[in-house]
Amino acid sequence: MLYREAGLFKTTYTADQALFPIPLDRYFVLAVLAVAFLVVPLVANEYWLQAVLIPFLVFSMAALGLNLLTGYAGQISLGTGGFMAVGAYMTYKIATGFPDLPIVVAFLLSGLCAAAVGVLFGIPSLRIKGFYLAVATLAAQFFLSWMFNKVPWFYNYSPSGTVTAPPRTLLGITVTGPEASAEVRYLLALTLVAVLALAAKNLVRGRVGRGWMAIRDMDIAAEIIGFRPYRTKLLAFAVSSFYCGVAGAMSLFLWLGSAETEAFSINVSFQVLFMVIIGGLGSILGSFLGAAFITLVPVFLTNAPQLVGLSMPVDLQKHIELMIFGGLIVFFLIVEPHGLARLWQIAKEKLRRWPFPY
Amino acid sequence: MAGERRIGEVILAVDQISLSFGGVRALENVSFDVRRGEIRAIIGPNGAGKSSMLNVINGFYHPQEGRITFKGQTRTQMRTHEAAEQGIARTFQNIALFKGMSTLDNLMTGRNLKMKVNFLLQALHVGPARREEIAHREFVERIIDFLEIQAVRKVPVGRLPYGLQKRVELGRALAAEPDLLLLDEPMAGMNSEEKEDMCRFILDVNEEFGTTIVLIEHDMGVVMDISDRVVVLDYGRLLADGSPDEVRRDQAVIDAYLGAVHD
Ligand SMILES: Nc1ncnc2c1ncn2[C@@H]1O[C@H](COP(=O)(O)OP(=O)(O)OP(=O)(O)O)[C@@H](O)[C@H]1O
Ligand SMILES: [Mg+2]
Numbered sequence: 001m002l003y004r005e006a007g008l009f010k011t012t013y014t015a016d017q018a019l020f021p022i023p024l025d026r027y028f029v030l031a032v033l034a035v036a037f038l039v040v041p042l043v044a045n046e047y048w049l050q051a052v053l054i055p056f057l058v059f060s061m062a063a064l065g066l067n068l069l070t071g072y073a074g075q076i077s078l079g080t081g082g083f084m085a086v087g088a089y090m091t092y093k094i095a096t097g098f099p100d101l102p103i104v105v106a107f108l109l110s111g112l113c114a115a116a117v118g119v120l121f122g123i124p125s126l127r128i129k130g131f132y133l134a135v136a137t138l139a140a141q142f143f144l145s146w147m148f149n150k151v152p153w154f155y156n157y158s159p160s161g162t163v164t165a166p167p168r169t170l171l172g173i174t175v176t177g178p179e180a181s182a183e184v185r186y187l188l189a190l191t192l193v194a195v196l197a198l199a200a201k202n203l204v205r206g207r208v209g210r211g212w213m214a215i216r217d218m219d220i221a222a223e224i225i226g227f228r229p230y231r232t233k234l235l236a237f238a239v240s241s242f243y244c245g246v247a248g249a250m251s252l253f254l255w256l257g258s259a260e261t262e263a264f265s266i267n268v269s270f271q272v273l274f275m276v277i278i279g280g281l282g283s284i285l286g287s288f289l290g291a292a293f294i295t296l297v298p299v300f301l302t303n304a305p306q307l308v309g310l311s312m313p314v315d316l317q318k319h320i321e322l323m324i325f326g327g328l329i330v331f332f333l334i335v336e337p338h339g340l341a342r343l344w345q346i347a348k349e350k351l352r353r354w355p356f357p358y
Numbered sequence: 359m360a361g362e363r364r365i366g367e368v369i370l371a372v373d374q375i376s377l378s379f380g381g382v383r384a385l386e387n388v389s390f391d392v393r394r395g396e397i398r399a400i401i402g403p404n405g406a407g408k409s410s411m412l413n414v415i416n417g418f419y420h421p422q423e424g425r426i427t428f429k430g431q432t433r434t435q436m437r438t439h440e441a442a443e444q445g446i447a448r449t450f451q452n453i454a455l456f457k458g459m460s461t462l463d464n465l466m467t468g469r470n471l472k473m474k475v476n477f478l479l480q481a482l483h484v485g486p487a488r489r490e491e492i493a494h495r496e497f498v499e500r501i502i503d504f505l506e507i508q509a510v511r512k513v514p515v516g517r518l519p520y521g522l523q524k525r526v527e528l529g530r531a532l533a534a535e536p537d538l539l540l541l542d543e544p545m546a547g548m549n550s551e552e553k554e555d556m557c558r559f560i561l562d563v564n565e566e567f568g569t570t571i572v573l574i575e576h577d578m579g580v581v582m583d584i585s586d587r588v589v590v591l592d593y594g595r596l597l598a599d600g601s602p603d604e605v606r607r608d609q610a611v612i613d614a615y616l617g618a619v620h621d
Binding site: 013014016017199202203205206207208210211213214216217218220221222223224225226227228229235282 | 416418437438439441442443447448450454455456457458459463466467468469470471473475477480481482483487488491492495496499530531534
């Protein structure tokens with residue numbers, strides 16, 4: 001019995017409602033955070049930071065956002081890429097328009113812009129559900145891509161149509177632009193993700209999250225006990241798009257450095273949706289697991305064949321990648337809609353009973 | 359009936375309600391009232407319009423004609439969440455719980471209208487947000503004790519057996535501390551032991567909290583036992599209205615029920 005829950009008797013509701021009521025979980029999360037903040041920047045090389053960890057953080061943020069909307073509030077969206085684009089382009093506009101504004105403030109402001117756009121495109125959700133809503137959010141995706149491509153104001157009339165993160169400092173350290181080191185960008189991304197993930201966890205365990213889940217599970221009953229469907233759904237769109245917007249800003253400023261609208265295309269929307277499905281709908285942890293999985297599989301396919309002395313052509317690798325994702329998505333949708341997070345939970349339950357079979 | 363129960367003024371007046379779906383007349387010119395603190399039963403054969411009546415009262419169906427007066431306020435149309443804000447809670451004939459959420463969370467949703475802490479404080483989960491959550495958790499725990507569902511507190515309700523789900527649904531409605539509680543066949547599909555429990559809960563709620571209850575039930579024994587007054591509907595029309603004894607002796611009711619099958 002390595003992992004114990006039985007035998008722990010909480011004597012107050014405060015203890016029972018704690019973020020991680022089981023001590024071992026608490027220590028585990030603290031240990032992960034300590035490693036992520038203190039050890040990783042010391043040991044990880046440029047390749048790992050730039051090709052694995054930073055994209056993982058960017059996608060974790062986006063997956064968190066989409067999971068709040070789809071996993072918790074039950075509103076499907078294919079507009080993630082579009083909302084990320086809003087965050088990226090608005091941060092660019094704010095950072096270049098107000099060079100003295102702290103860059104983190106620009107991130108958050110553009111998150112608010114994305115939230116407003118999310119609410120706008122969430123309005124159809126008051127009328128339509130499921131497949132039709134997916135199509136409506138797809139329209140948002142295409143419209144936003146088109147707009148950031150076609151309106152030169154958004155990319156400051158640069159002839160190439162690309163936006164490039166300007167150098168900005170935070171507490172005297174360069175955090176964005178070509179001079180910013182991967183370690184610093186990683187740490188800033190990690191901080192944003194840690195803080196916003198905590199906020200998301202707080203929201204979903206309180207009244208707001210219960211309202212979202214109620215609307216998801218049975219909207220009629222939710223209204224009958226007093227949740228206003230309009231408010232609840234639009235709040236989900238706002239919060240979700242805020243997270244996606246910040247993810248977009250992180251993507252441009254902390255990961256890619258410069259980008260075009262292609263970086264926020266429909267492919268990104270699908271990728272984030274896959275993360276949420278594979279990781280686990282309606283689970284904060286699942287958002288991270290899904291993001292890790294989808295960012296790690298390509299890395300694994302690139303490196304594994306070489307380790308055993310084989311070489312794999314790049315296009316074959318891409319095909320295998322798609323097959324793995326496709327197979328897993330079908331598997332999870334049919335067999336385990338709660339994704340990797342649920343498998344993790346089952347593993348914990350097994351661990352709790354170990355070494356007894358029952 | 360317990361002597362100390364106090365039945366007060368009219369809390370709900372249903373006035374000449376007519377409701378139709380296309381060609382189907384679900385309710386035709388139905389009027390009755392409910393007094394504060396009483397247990398009011400609605401009975402009638404299948405398809406008589408009983409559930410439709412509850413749906414009209416809590417704003418889910420909008421009648422073509424007629425008025426509803428609740429706590430002195432008259433309305434013709436209203437959204438269901440507004441009915442909730444005015445103090446009407448209900449359960450459904452086909453359980454309408456939030457299946458993915460635990461028993462505890464289902465009951466906590468019933469408290470949502472009493473929770474006031476703003477979004478930002480909730481995201482931070484500091485001071486007021488934490489205190490509010492705990493205060494309401496305490497209230498909900500009292501309901502959990504009352505309904506004897508402690509053991510399934512953290513279980514997703516989708517996994518609970520039918521009888522317990524009915525109980526959780528009652529709990530969720532009670533969590534809202536309603537002035538008027540609408541119960542649509544709370545005992546349907548239960549065995550006699552579960553029925554007895556449910557009867558006891560309904561009587562206790564009514565006695566201890568003074569909650570006014572409108573209840574649809576097919577089991578005549580139960581209806582005669584626990585209700586103060588009975589409304590009989592048949593084909594959407596009001597057939598009879600009075601005490602259980604009066605209704606039982608009513609010739610129109612006897613005729614309507616003759617040959618009808620009851621469980
Ligand atoms: N949403 C709806 N759309 C169309 N017809 C409806 C709707 N709801 C109810 N009806 C019709 O109205 C009539 C009354 O239905 P209602 O459900 O109120 O009956 P009931 O007395 O609750 O019956 P039961 O004992 O079977 O629950 C029925 O003929 C039913 O088909
Ligand atoms: Mg009915």
